[in-house]
Amino acid sequence: xSRLPPIPARAADTPEGQSSLRAFExxxxxxxxxxxxxxxxxxxxxxxxxxxxxxxxxxxxDEQMRVAIRTDGVRAAPRPSPPGGTxxxxxxxxxxxxxxxxxxxxxxxxxxxxxxxxxxxxVDQIFPVENACAPPEGNGSFDFLNEVVRRLKLESSRxxxxxxxxxCSETRTDQxxxxxxxxxxxxxxxxxxxxxDIVGSICGTNPKPQWDLKTTxxxxxxxxxxxxx
Numbered sequence: 105x106s107r108l109p110p111i112p113a114r115a116a117d118t119p120e121g122q123s124s125l126r127a128f129e130x131x132x133x134x135x136x137x138x139x140x141x142x143x144x145x146x147x148x149x150x151x152x153x154x155x156x157x158x159x160x161x162x163x164x165x166d167e168q169m170r171v172a173i174r175t176d177g178v179r180a181a182p183r184p185s186p187p188g189g190t191x192x193x194x195x196x197x198x199x200x201x202x203x204x205x206x207x208x209x210x211x212x213x214x215x216x217x218x219x220x221x222x223x224x225x226x227v228d229q230i231f232p233v234e235n236a237c238a239p240p241e242g243n244g245s246f247d248f249l250n251e252v253v254r255r256l257k258l259e260s261s262r263x264x265x266x267x268x269x270x271x272c273s274e275t276r277t278d279q280x281x282x283x284x285x286x287x288x289x290x291x292x293x294x295x296x297x298x299x300x301d302i303v304g305s306i307c308g309t310n311p312k313p314q315w316d317l318k319t320t321x322x323x324x325x326x327x328x329x330x331x332x333x
Contacts, residue, residue, distance in 0.1 A: 216298055217282050220256065221315035224302045227251045228313040237307040238277045246333060249277055252302060253333075256280060261289055266299060266327040278303035281329040284321040293328040296321050 231248040238244045249265070256263035262283040266276035272293050281297040283290040299318040305311050319325045 214262070214284050216317070216320070217260075217262075219315050220300075221313070223255055224252055224313040224315055227255065233303045233306065233311045233313055236277055236303055236311065238275075240274060241277060241307050244277075246275070246277065248303075249275070249280075250333065253280055261331075264290065264292070264297075264329050264331045265333050267293060267330050269326050269328050272328055272330055275330075275333045276327055278306040279318070279327065281327070283329055290329065290331065292331040295325075295328055297329040299325060299327055 227248060231245075231251055233248055235244045236246075236248040238246045238249070253263060253265060260282075264281050264283065266279040266281045268274040268276070278301055280300050280302055282300070283294065283297050285294075285296040298320055301316040301318050302314060303311055304314045304316070319327075
């Protein structure tokens with residue numbers, strides 16, 4: 105809206121009146137110019153705000169892209185196994201039994217297995233350990249050892265027999281071994297295992313079933329792991 109007073113109802117025809125009229129017209133033009141300038145300034149301010157907003161949007165989009173890239177990198181790593189197989193769970197990862205491709209046995213890839221004394225004692229009721237002193241140490245049979253390993257293999261193919269390092273055809277009659285590395289299935293024979301003694305004093309006067317950890321992976325032993333007796 106114009107801030108100048110309204111145009112007079114009539115303008116005098118005198119030089120003074122015409123001069124006043126021209127001055128009035130110049131004032132009107134000045135006010136118009138001022139209003140136009142104000143509009144242009146407002147437009148510039150709006151444009152500046154729009155430019156700033158666009159720059160903020162661009163920065164936010166770039167940051168989201170960087171986050172997405174970092175997220176993709178995290179997704180490439182192994183994820184915890186979900187409860188019941190539901191995606192997005194938080195259960196502790198369980199070592200795979202069948203990782204693809206060849207590999208070198210790595211000590212301590214899997215944790216030490218749980219205690220299986222109850223299983224050993226149950227087999228003792230069927231095949232007494234008194235008869236477990238098998239060749240070459242004695243004249244007993246491998247029935248006790250075979251049954252223990254058979255039952256353990258129902259849990260995991262990592263379970264196996266122990267054999268003499270220099271002659272793997274000789275089976276340790278009182279030991280079961282748990283393969284602790286990669287690849288799977290376990291290479292036979294190999295040196296990466298937990299070794300459990302399952303018969304105390306096997307060829308002595310008072311043998312008894314037991315569950316005693318003898319060696320852990322990487323600690324050296326005269327025994328090797330093998331899949332079959």
